[in-house]
Amino acid sequence: MLYPKIGIRPVIDGRWGGVREGLENQTMLMAQGAKKLIECLKYPDGTPVQAVLSPTTIGGGAEAALCEEHFAMHNVVATLTVTPCWCYGMETFDMNPLTIKAVWGFNGTERPGAVYLAAVLAAYAQKGLPAFGIYGHDVQDASDTEIPADVTEKILRFVRCAIAIGWMKNKAYVNIGGVSMGIMGSYCDTMAFQKYFGIRTEWVDMTEILRRIKLEIFDPNEFTKAIAWVKTHCSEGYDCNAGKVLPEVITRSRTIPVEEDWPFIVKMTLIMRDILFGNPKLAQLGWHEEALGKNAIAGGFQGQRHWTDWLPNADFTESIMASTFDWNGPKAPTAFATENDTLNGVAMLLGSLLSQTAPCFHDVRTYWSPASMKRVAGWTPVGQASDGIIHLINSGATALDCTGASRDAHGNPIMKPFWEMTDTDISACLRATDWCRANYEYFRGGGFSSHFKTQSEMPVTLLRVNMVDGVGLVLQLAEGSTVVLPEEVHKCLDDRTDRTWPTTWFAPRLTGTGAFQDVYSVMANWGANHGVTVYGHIGVDLITLCAMLRIPVCMHNIPAENIYRPHSWASFGTMDTQAADYAACKHYRPLYD
Numbered sequence: 001m002l003y004p005k006i007g008i009r010p011v012i013d014g015r016w017g018g019v020r021e022g023l024e025n026q027t028m029l030m031a032q033g034a035k036k037l038i039e040c041l042k043y044p045d046g047t048p049v050q051a052v053l054s055p056t057t058i059g060g061g062a063e064a065a066l067c068e069e070h071f072a073m074h075n076v077v078a079t080l081t082v083t084p085c086w087c088y089g090m091e092t093f094d095m096n097p098l099t100i101k102a103v104w105g106f107n108g109t110e111r112p113g114a115v116y117l118a119a120v121l122a123a124y125a126q127k128g129l130p131a132f133g134i135y136g137h138d139v140q141d142a143s144d145t146e147i148p149a150d151v152t153e154k155i156l157r158f159v160r161c162a163i164a165i166g167w168m169k170n171k172a173y174v175n176i177g178g179v180s181m182g183i184m185g186s187y188c189d190t191m192a193f194q195k196y197f198g199i200r201t202e203w204v205d206m207t208e209i210l211r212r213i214k215l216e217i218f219d220p221n222e223f224t225k226a227i228a229w230v231k232t233h234c235s236e237g238y239d240c241n242a243g244k245v246l247p248e249v250i251t252r253s254r255t256i257p258v259e260e261d262w263p264f265i266v267k268m269t270l271i272m273r274d275i276l277f278g279n280p281k282l283a284q285l286g287w288h289e290e291a292l293g294k295n296a297i298a299g300g301f302q303g304q305r306h307w308t309d310w311l312p313n314a315d316f317t318e319s320i321m322a323s324t325f326d327w328n329g330p331k332a333p334t335a336f337a338t339e340n341d342t343l344n345g346v347a348m349l350l351g352s353l354l355s356q357t358a359p360c361f362h363d364v365r366t367y368w369s370p371a372s373m374k375r376v377a378g379w380t381p382v383g384q385a386s387d388g389i390i391h392l393i394n395s396g397a398t399a400l401d402c403t404g405a406s407r408d409a410h411g412n413p414i415m416k417p418f419w420e421m422t423d424t425d426i427s428a429c430l431r432a433t434d435w436c437r438a439n440y441e442y443f444r445g446g447g448f449s450s451h452f453k454t455q456s457e458m459p460v461t462l463l464r465v466n467m468v469d470g471v472g473l474v475l476q477l478a479e480g481s482t483v484v485l486p487e488e489v490h491k492c493l494d495d496r497t498d499r500t501w502p503t504t505w506f507a508p509r510l511t512g513t514g515a516f517q518d519v520y521s522v523m524a525n526w527g528a529n530h531g532v533t534v535y536g537h538i539g540v541d542l543i544t545l546c547a548m549l550r551i552p553v554c555m556h557n558i559p560a561e562n563i564y565r566p567h568s569w570a571s572f573g574t575m576d577t578q579a580a581d582y583a584a585c586k587h588y589r590p591l592y593d
Contacts, residue, residue, distance in 0.1 A: 004166020006038050006051045006159055007076035007099070009067055011083045011092040011116070014059030023085050023111070027057050029145050030082045030106060037147060038080075038159050044167055044353060045332060046419035049159065052076055060091045068096060077169070078162030080104060080155065081120070084142065085111035089119045095129070100165065100548055102132035102158045104151065110142040121567045130547075130566035130588060132158055157564055161545040164353040165591070167297070169198035173342065174276050174294045177206045177302025180339035185528055186302065188342045189467060195590035196473055196549050197346070202294050206307050209271050217290055218270045219281040222327075226266045229327035233427075234262075234316075237434030237451050240500055246440055253310050253444035261312050261446050269317040272301065276334070298349045300337030304443075313438050313447030318397035322348070324358050324418035325400075325426045332418050333358040338397040344530040346465045347475075351534035354541045355461070356417040358399035360533045362392035362504060364462075367523035368493060377492040384457060384483045384507045388519035392462075392504040392533065393497060396436070396449020402504060402533070403432035404456030404482060413456030415535035436500035453490060454482045454504040461538050462506060465551070466527040471582075472590070475546050476555035478522055479537045480508035504533065509557050516557045525555055540564060550585040550593075553578075 010031035013019050031053055041049040052074045054067040071079070079094045084106035094101050101124065105117025117135055124131040134155060136148045147155070173193055179186040190201040212218060256264050274282065278293025301307075301314045320326050321336035335352055337345030338361050348359035369388045370381050381388070401415045405428035408414045416425065432455060435448040463477040483505040485493070494503050508522045515525040539558045546553050547565040560577060565584075572587070573580035 002075045003043060003047075003050055004077040004163055004169070005074050006049065006162065007067070007071040007074070007079040008035050008038075008051055008053050009079050009081040009094060010054060010057045011081055011087045012057040012059045013085050013087055014091070020059055024057060026084050026142065027082070030084060030104070033145055033147055034080055034082055034104065034155060037152060037155060041156065041159055041163070042356070042417070042419075043163065044356060046417065049163055058092050060088060064092055064094075068094075071099075075166070077166035078102070078158070080158070082106075083116055084108060084113045085116065086113075087116045087120075089116065089123045093120050093123055095127070097129060100162045101129060102134055102155070104134040104155065106140065107136040107138065108140050108142050108144075125568040125571060128588070130568050130584075132564070133567040134158075154564060157541055157544050160354060160541055161548055164350070164545060165548055167353060168349070170200070171297035172200040172202050172294045173345065174296045174299035175201065175203045175302075175340055175342070176209070176272060176275065176299060177307065177340055178203070180302045180304045180341075183339055183341055183529070185341040185343040185530065186300075186339055188340075192467065192473060195593045196551060198592045199297065204275055204294075206302060208275065209268055212271045212290070213264070213267050217282060217285070217287050218267055218274065219279060219285075222281070223267060223270060226270065226327040227263055230262055230266055233430045235434050236448070237436040238500060239437045241437060241440050244440075250440050250444050254446060255310050256312055256446060258446065261448065265312050265314075265316050265447060268312070268314060269320060272299075272314070272317055273321065298335035298337075298345050300340030300342055300345045302340045304339055308443045308445050308447070311445040313395070313443045313445065313449070315396035315438070315447060315449040316435070318361070319400060319450045322358055322361065322397075322399035323401055323429075324416065324421050325429070330418045330421040330426070333399060333401075335359050337361065338394060341530050343465045343467060343528070344532060347463045347532040350465070350475075350542065350545060351461065351463050351532050351538070354538045354545065355534040355536050357415040357535040358401035360398045360402040360504070361394055362398065362531050362533065363394040363529060364390060364523070364526050364531045365393050365497065366391040367520055369520065373489070373493070376496075377489045379486065379489045384481050385485065385505070387507065387510060389483050390506045390508070390519065390523055391493070391497075392506050392531070393501050394530075395442070395498075396438070396451065396501050398450060398502045398504075400429040400433050400450065400452070401535075402454055402502065403429050403452045404454045404458055405429045405432040413458050415458065439498060439500060449500050450502050451500055452502045453494070455484065456482065457484055458482050458535060459537050460506070460533040460535060461542070462508070462531050462533050463542060464527055464531045471552070473551045474527075474554040475542065475551050476525075476527055477539050477542055477553070478508040478516070478555070479539045479557055480506055483507050506533070511557050515555045527554075547581070547585075548591065550588050550590050552582045552585045
């Protein structure tokens, strides 16, 4: 594939005759240091990020044009301009409206790199091209080639977010089915996907799955491997239907025999994956169009109710798609939305691209206050749960990484990028999960739901994208931690709802103000019935990414001093930064508008 790349632009004082010559080495060393730093990051497929260096330092318009021509051949999606000195602002800046921009001005007293930084950022603002400013907190000596920690943090944040944007561009979101049970988030706004993310939207009717099963349009060898893996590693759990006398409308609705559930579900999983990404094995079977796939980066499955009222649900499919492994071993997770909640699918995608871990889909179900836990379970919460918790639970489609069963080198619970997943990690996640037969009152066609509890306390970020009339897309996030309850308390609270589904107890980090005054306020201000958790505290990266995309952030618990947005956002107001974010996003409009 043609990877999205970061272009590095070493700009320099254009005056020959002693000035420029004396700065060439220092300027190129800055650029080379930035390139080395950037290439420590990885793409979502695990390969190192690529940075492209301008073929020459840039002292004026001719060399700026030469650099742009070079970048055009390498799929450069973002540029980092670096300089230790004064340069000619509008003659050296990146004027390509399609690249995301940052400028690093060296903080040294020998030459005025900071003066150029301020001048060129003013030019970008006046030209309507938002740019991120990078300026070290402490003065360095001219001979110092070390990149300070604060500069490193901003460069890497800028690159992580820019690469996420480049990775999404020109890919597809594939809707398998349509709107599920009146969930407005399932409505796919094709213009929003195009204008904010550069993503094509495609639709596939759910009958396509039945066609491919009937005509055996899947790899039979992989099916044999996958079903054997399922039988070995996916143990069946509690059956909530046992002993029930079900009404005729349910018993008449089932079309797949109970004993055929797993083969049907595994075929369905292979087929949905092939629809999204293609499969060259299908061409060998004579199915050339189907082998191509849809060039997807994400997707969703309607399922309820037109499918699940008579066919097995897709909880297994959605869970395995989002996990960092399957029967073939470690693999990249796919943002694949339950109930085709496209807006939660977007949140899955953004969270996964930035964290490089599995996106975990949840219903944001219940706020449990300390008083309620005491009343119901006889337990006074302590530790992470002391201020109350939110019950995250959904219909069995959460990534198995959310079990919290993986471990780092020191034995600490973690969720990992797929390229770090070991056989031990995979086995632990599978052992922590059983598969409960679907509740036939909800899913008449049967199926299985993943069932587990998140067994470790881990830092996570809960996020959600919403669409608001008059505003467009907005993002909300809450950094916090998963919570482990005493087993008897967990069982008491969890059994009050569907006990066949996976549970994560979540405690947001409180600030004492606004939507984070208390845990109840977080729940009360959440914008929809669904949310996504990813591993780690990535709220700062999400805020930076959203500024690049022009999506305002309506709710977060990130300290103000950590927020990193384009320099021109300050010109929309510095006292109320949330209002400034809304104003700037409205003015600059979606990235691809």
